[in-house]
Amino acid sequence: MWVFEETLPGGEKLSEVINKTNENVKYLPGIKLGKNVIADPDLENAVKDADMLVFVSPHQFMEGICKLLSGKIKASAEGISLIKGMEVKKEGPCMISTLISNRLGINCSVLMGANIANEIAMEKFSEATVGYSQHQEVAERWVQLFTTPYFIVSAVHDVEGVELCGTLKNIVAIGAGLVDGLEMGNNTKAAIMRLGLKEMIAFSKLLFPSVKDSTFFESCGVADLITTCMGGRNRKVAEAYAKNGGKRSFDELEAEMLKGQKLQGVLTAKEVYEVLNDRGWIEKFPLFSAVNLISQGLLPPSAIVQHTHNKSRYS
Ligand SMILES: NC(=O)c1ccc[n+]([C@@H]2O[C@H](COP(=O)([O-])OP(=O)(O)OC[C@H]3O[C@@H](n4cnc5c(N)ncnc54)[C@H](O)[C@@H]3O)[C@@H](O)[C@H]2O)c1
CATH class of the missing domain: 3.40.50.720 (NAD(P)-binding Rossmann-like Domain)
Known part of the structure; x- marks a missing residue:
């Protein structure tokens, strides 16, 4: 090793x-x-x-x-x-x-x-x-x-489908952690997880049309999404971020709370946002976009529901 x-x-x-x-x-x-x-x-x-x-x-x-x-x-x-x-x-x-x-x-x-x-x-x-x-x-x-x-x-x-599941669920976990930090409850968290799964599937298929629906029902898909949104470090640090009203940055909280371990969700949200921006897909992915804008300090933590819900109401 x-x-x-x-x-x-x-x-x-x-x-x-x-x-x-x-x-x-x-x-x-x-x-x-x-x-x-x-x-x-x-x-x-x-x-x-x-x-x-x-x-x-x-x-x-x-x-x-x-x-x-x-x-x-x-x-x-x-x-x-x-x-x-x-x-x-x-x-x-x-x-x-x-x-x-x-x-x-x-x-x-x-x-x-x-x-x-x-x-x-x-x-x-x-x-x-x-x-x-x-x-x-x-x-x-x-x-x-x-x-x-x-x-x-x-x-x-x-x-591609398996790898994108593992990668994208960390963005959704940041959203779930924000909901926890805002003490919005389990129904709200489940709504974020549902929208997150939808965006995971849509983004994966846009990038790689060969990605299969069935992959999202394997352990790498919905099961990993659930465990990461319930436990896991992305959820935990995002919860602290929301509890602090967005006043302490993710970098600062990562260093303090994870002691050398790395957050993946914030970086992945930024990377995915670049792809969305580049390809003109931002409107199609309100949750992924909101997580990036919140974690960069450009939107308040409460935007996780407002921004995401307003944009995805009719989808
Ligand atoms: N920890 C988990 O529960 C878990 C589960 C499944 C997959 N993963 C994935 O495994 C990968 C590694 O995660 P982790 O939790 O083991 O690590 P981590 O995020 O906790 O980071 C710490 C690791 O990074 C190494 N490191 C620090 N600086 C480095 C450098 N400059 N160059 C190379 N290595 C350096 C450290 O030696 C240590 O092994 C990630 O992609 C993660 O998503 C993690």
Whole structure:
């Protein structure tokens, strides 16, 4: 396991502490990782003989990581991305699995689902979805690798749909957190989740007409949307943002509340807004637009209902 090296407050290196205690004391304290997991701060060394590569970094670091990995991995390696987010470039949006495929010249599947990390670490039951683009046998190998009695994985032939579900639900979770912070209740939150799901489906299909409706009923779809809007860090920080009346920025709250972990929803809302703006789709996506404008401080938190409802009343 490659570990981005950090020096802990006591002066020790994170990778050394992981190898000594078998625990990631900064990001997943209290959970033993298994003796077969060795933390390696040297990226090139960590990947050099790998046949199967699992990517799970915050998405904003992937461009840099791919640069470092280029030409350093086996040509026959298979990749899978657990990363939620997208890159927006001049030529259009690029999903992270596509970035990995293009930069490294390998096939890349995705794994998404209702999978809040610390619950999985405690071996509480959950489901997940592998999305693949080409060969079913590759997807089946990933399913076999990830499946345990408490983690049930199924594969669908819709890599874009699965990845967009995982990416877009973080925007909806910001909306759900704002509703919680404004103490508007469960009915309002359910309304935001319903509109969010509609926008997730519409946006995915506009970007990739091949995306299947059935994908949204897999774990990566409605189940991940529910868990992220009930628990999860995007909801939590958005709740605090609304409670503070939008006076403390998301960046400030992220640093204070997440202690090094990264929010994905705010960045994803900004990236998706760029796509909406570029393609003239803003009117079609009032919830996604409102989340971005609120998180940038351009609209008050209460706009999550007013703005979204006014614009989507007749849809
Ligand atoms: N945490 C979850 O519950 C969960 C569940 C499913 C998927 N994911 C996805 O997995 C990905 C990673 O999320 P996470 O929760 O493990 O991480 P995180 O958002 O908590 O960020 C912390 C991680 O980023 C690494 N990091 C910090 N600075 C870095 C840098 N400059 N370069 C590279 N790495 C750096 C840290 O070592 C640490 O592993 C995200 O795309 C997220 O959406 C997370």
